[in-house]
Amino acid sequence: MKIAIPIFDRFTALDAVGPYEVLSRLPGATVHFLAAEPGPKRTETGMLALTADLALDELTSPEIVVVPGGFGTRELMGDEQILDWLRRAHETSGWTTSVCTGSLLLAAAGLLDGLEATTHWLALDALREYGARPVERRVVEHPEARIITSAGVSAGIDMALTLAARIAGDELARAIQLGIEYDPEPPFDSGSTAKATPEIIALVRGASGRLA
């Protein structure tokens, strides 16, 4: 089973690495990081590079697609190379998925037209502009459309465990959860706009993307 994670400059590392850490544990799975131009791709901060080992055209029919987000998505909203790759990959994929603002790329490719979908909470309006129906949920699954979108950054771990269960069954997904010891104990309860105070929400909104 080939799993494709397309990356690009100014992506968010955890969007890609959370699902990688879950899905790479599926029996028979190989995760491929790929990009228009193979090589190191830097995150938004510039502090970290992940390597894209393949070019997009070297893997056009993956069984699973996971599209991470990040500010770099904005520059790709009109990039026909990546959008066309997504459209073609989705023709044959078992599941096409996104984390955070990765859903903006799925939407720009026309894959979310009229569908409920999610993204980072700061990007819900942008998602609407591209034809999806944004909802504030952590994971939004459409089995008939073979699409799953997830909320910001860390939500990719929850999405990938959901996906692992669809692919390999609940028992194996539970084993992977134990393997990565995903028994979250955040020291605060401030991880969504429903739970954070207005002051904290304003702090993140006002930080020009430095905190989001």
Next chain:
Amino acid sequence: MKIAIPIFDRFTALDAVGPYEVLSRLPGATVHFLAAEPGPKRTETGMLALTADLALDELTSPEIVVVPGGFGTRELMGDEQILDWLRRAHETSGWTTSVCTGSLLLAAAGLLDGLEATTHWLALDALREYGARPVERRVVEHPEARIITSAGVSAGIDMALTLAARIAGDELARAIQLGIEYDPEPPFDSGSTAKATPEIIALVRGASGRLA
């Protein structure tokens, strides 16, 4: 504020990237990935490479150290270059921390002698052999010793939020939690040995590290 994340071949990506995603959002922080030999370092699966931009001797006095785990730690347990770097970095660091089996390296460097510490649940016995007192907790903090250890893989996110609060205060840590939308909703409740069934625990134990 310089934050050092030493990486090595056969490390676990999420161990490093979870804390990176939190700590890179601290005001004035720069996260440096470093290694004995700079360049791409591959994870245990070989499917993903992160780039170490600096050599260990290019950054010997970071304010924060985060040591990830992975099977590659085993080959480094007698590697004086990394162990000596850890000892020297800890002399001046504000906090020296680990995720997963990264604590085995801290223990091998002598930094956990007699201290309560944690690691991936499958490595608790190994941690004892190196002089620490293993405990099954998600995050174990020693303010006086300036050391924090955390449990397996995904626990680094919780550890890093705890650390962010120590460094920059609760309000900023809460803002970072909202920024990365860390409001976990795992689809199962199987993330620790206290919660998983005996069958799931046996499945992970029997998988020769493929699931852990």
